[in-house]
Amino acid sequence: MRDITPASGIKIKEYLYSTEGKELDSATIDASAVSTVDSDSKKYLNKGVVLARITSPVAASGLVGPYSSTASDGRQSTANIVGINDTFADLSDGDKEVGVLVRGTVNEDQVEFNGSVGPHTELTKGYFRTSGLDILFK
DSSP: OOOOOGGGTOOOOOOEEEEEEEEEEEEEEOGGGOOOBOTTOOBEEOTTBEEEEOOSSGGGTTEEEEOOTTOSSSTTOGGGEEEEEOSOEEOTTSOEEEEEEEEEEEOGGGOEETTEESOOOHHHHHTTBSSSOEEEEO
16 A cells, blocks of 8 residues: 555544454455545545445456445445445555454544445444444444
């Protein structure tokens, strides 16, 4: 990963409220599903972004990207949410494997869901209390 400098205009989010009980999984981000760029035109995905599984096209199945209600590749389904990105990822050179928070406590105002940073609704918070996820918001 390249160094991020103040000149790049990027601030890496510290979205975790506590590391107690933190549990991570891993996933590979589909670089084509990410549109965020810094002042150097490098593509990146910050920590604290909600990730969802890509299910279509079949060639991309198994990859993840930021949850988006307007996507048409599977990321628009709340049932496909896999967790919260825990790795600042430089995707300028393609897909990257990242850590994904599946259990822990987060700062609500640092978590990005569907392009918006908290506060989040109780309905939204409920998507993170499932059989596969145990994430609390503070």
